[in-house]
Amino acid sequence: MNRQARIALFIVSGLGFLCFYIWGLHGLPGFGHYPGPYGDIINSLTVYQRHATDAITAVNFDYRGFDTLGEEFILFTSVMGANLLLRKQKDDREQKRVVDRADDRVVPPTSDAVRVIGLALVLPIVVFGIYTIMHGQLTPGGGFQGGVILASMPLIIYLCGDYHAFEKVTSHVLSEIAEAIGAGGYAVVGLVSVALGYQYLTNFIPLGETGDVLSSGTILLISFLTGIEVAAGIVVLMISFFRQAFVYRKDGAEDGGKR
Amino acid sequence: MNQLAGEFMRMLPFLVAAWLFLVGLYGIVTSRHLVHLIMCLVVVQTSTYLLILGVGYRVGASAPIFADIPVGTPAVDPVTHALMLTDIVVEATVMALLLALAIQAEERAGSVDPEQLRIMRG
Numbered sequence: 146m147n148r149q150a151r152i153a154l155f156i157v158s159g160l161g162f163l164c165f166y167i168w169g170l171h172g173l174p175g176f177g178h179y180p181g182p183y184g185d186i187i188n189s190l191t192v193y194q195r196h197a198t199d200a201i202t203a204v205n206f207d208y209r210g211f212d213t214l215g216e217e218f219i220l221f222t223s224v225m226g227a228n229l230l231l232r233k234q235k236d237d238r239e240q241k242r243v244v245d246r247a248d249d250r251v252v253p254p255t256s257d258a259v260r261v262i263g264l265a266l267v268l269p270i271v272v273f274g275i276y277t278i279m280h281g282q283l284t285p286g287g288g289f290q291g292g293v294i295l296a297s298m299p300l301i302i303y304l305c306g307d308y309h310a311f312e313k314v315t316s317h318v319l320s321e322i323a324e325a326i327g328a329g330g331y332a333v334v335g336l337v338s339v340a341l342g343y344q345y346l347t348n349f350i351p352l353g354e355t356g357d358v359l360s361s362g363t364i365l366l367i368s369f370l371t372g373i374e375v376a377a378g379i380v381v382l383m384i385s386f387f388r389q390a391f392v393y394r395k396d397g398a399e400d401g402g403k404r
Numbered sequence: 405m406n407q408l409a410g411e412f413m414r415m416l417p418f419l420v421a422a423w424l425f426l427v428g429l430y431g432i433v434t435s436r437h438l439v440h441l442i443m444c445l446v447v448v449q450t451s452t453y454l455l456i457l458g459v460g461y462r463v464g465a466s467a468p469i470f471a472d473i474p475v476g477t478p479a480v481d482p483v484t485h486a487l488m489l490t491d492i493v494v495e496a497t498v499m500a501l502l503l504a505l506a507i508q509a510e511e512r513a514g515s516v517d518p519e520q521l522r523i524m525r526g
Contacts, residue, residue: 148434148519155433159426166422167415175414177463184460184481188468191482192475200468200482205490209483216490223494223501230504284471289493356471375493382500389507 196352197282197361205287206367210346213367214331217374221328224378228321231385233393255305263305270298278372282361288368292375299380308391317384320377327374334363334370417458424451438506438516442499449495453488460484 281287
């Protein structure tokens with residue numbers, strides 16, 4: 146299909162979509178008039194039922210824990226898929242080696258200001274990431290957010306130094322193991338509750354005192370495992386992309402020079 | 405007239421969501437570069453965030469976090485927030501997978517222009 150035909154098809158189908166969409170909006174309650182009752186019930190019950198003050202984390206890791214398990218495995222498989230696609234491939238037969246086309250460009254050195262501020266931020270970021278993971282049941286936060294904050298630590302080290310500094314603070318094997326433990330641990334928590342005679346992913350750990358860090362039972366445990374998985378998964382992604390950019394392409398450039 | 409304006413405001417976030425969806429889709433349809441196409445897909449995805457968070461919003465209500473407000477205070481729907489927050493993180497990794505596919509497309513087919521990628525090979 147050529148370009149004009151595609152755009153024409155887009156305009157026709159886009160207009161059709163808009164008509165049905167606006168028609169459909171008439172049946173929705175207006176913006177700002179949430180009708181409930183599901184969200185309201187959860188809002189009024191989480192503190193009593195789960196001793197968690199953050200209803201969002203309670204929904205994520207308890208009330209809809211099974212749903213989040215599925216989301217987690219989407220994350221896991223897409224990280225593994227990217228990792229698989231970016232590995233060094235042996236069959237050069239069919240494949241045109243990609244080389245860095247701007248291999249001779251001058252990379253400006255990192256400025257001292259970036260270096261100093263970046264290095265000063267490394268420890269606070271680790272602490273803040275762990276804090277966000279561990280306080281997910283009390284205040285905004287949880288495994289997903291805290292994991293991403295934790296994973297930004299190696300990235301800052303890359304910003305301050307270079308690829309070799311990044312390579313020193315990360316480990317592909319360890320990250321993959323941590324990712325697997327995080328993803329598998331979530332499923333195992335569910336199985337433990339089955340073994341104890343409850344339904345899958347029932348909160349079986351004592352709930353503790355509302356407002357304490359160590360409270361709300363499995364919500365904290367699952368949040369912790371999710372944090373490990375998200376942080377390790379994003380580090381695995383960064384390692385794969387950096388290797389692709391800095392190691393394999395450089396190899397290709399060297400081969401290309403010899404031929 | 406006033407009623408029409410009220411009706412418009414009532415639907416504004418949902419209309420913005422539709423606009424984001426269509427703009428992103430237009431970008432995908434006319435894309436000349438796979439990385440651009442992936443970014444457009446992210447814009448399409450963003451429209452769902454706006455739509456779903458718009459459904460859960462309530463005028464004058466606070467965030468559903470009862471650490472410093474008493475239980476029973478009007479709060480927005482926590483379910484929509486929970487869905488969107490997992491989705492944002494998952495979306496980032498799915499985007500990484502798509503970018504890896506784009507790198508593979510360049511290695512295998514020598515092009516990142518979707519128009520040039522007509523020949524499928526096993």
